[in-house]
Amino acid sequence: xxxxxxxxxxxxxxxxxxxxxxxxxxxxxxxxxxxxxxxxxxxxxxxxxxxxxxxxxxxxxxxxxxxxxxxxxxxxxxxxxxxxxxxxxxxxxxxxxxxxxxxxxxxxxxxxxxxxxxxxxxxxxxxxx
Numbered sequence: 001x002x003x004x005x006x007x008x009x010x011x012x013x014x015x016x017x018x019x020x021x022x023x024x025x026x027x028x029x030x031x032x033x034x035x036x037x038x039x040x041x042x043x044x045x046x047x048x049x050x051x052x053x054x055x056x057x058x059x060x061x062x063x064x065x066x067x068x069x070x071x072x073x074x075x076x077x078x079x080x081x082x083x084x085x086x087x088x089x090x091x092x093x094x095x096x097x098x099x100x101x102x103x104x105x106x107x108x109x110x111x112x113x114x115x116x117x118x119x120x121x122x123x124x125x126x127x128x129x
Contacts, residue, residue, distance in 0.1 A: 003016075003023050003043060004026050004047070004079075005027045005047045006068055007049045012113065030062050030063060031064060042078035044082060045084075048065040048085070050086070050094055051064060051090050065088060066093060066097050069086070069096075069097035072101060081107070082106075082107070083108075083125065086101075
């Protein structure tokens, strides 16, 4: 499975990499870089954070997940059929992301950062880790 992760927290990125260690993971902490990648490469699963300002690392994170969700919702990309998981702790930001993705009926699930690491939850979505 090809997984894309938009995440600015080193600790959460490390947990994602551990959880999806049997899969190919592409990571970015920058919304514009994410848009470039998602506009040209196909993924099976896309995990998006909203707030890219946690900075528990030395990455230069910029933009926000809404920019990426809006891009995916408004444009024809190789990821039109990908499952998109929104895992932000920002309630209003997450709601805006879901709304942007539903414009063109993208497959989107809103979840918490805690639940996204729950194997039963992932299996209920058809995701094998």
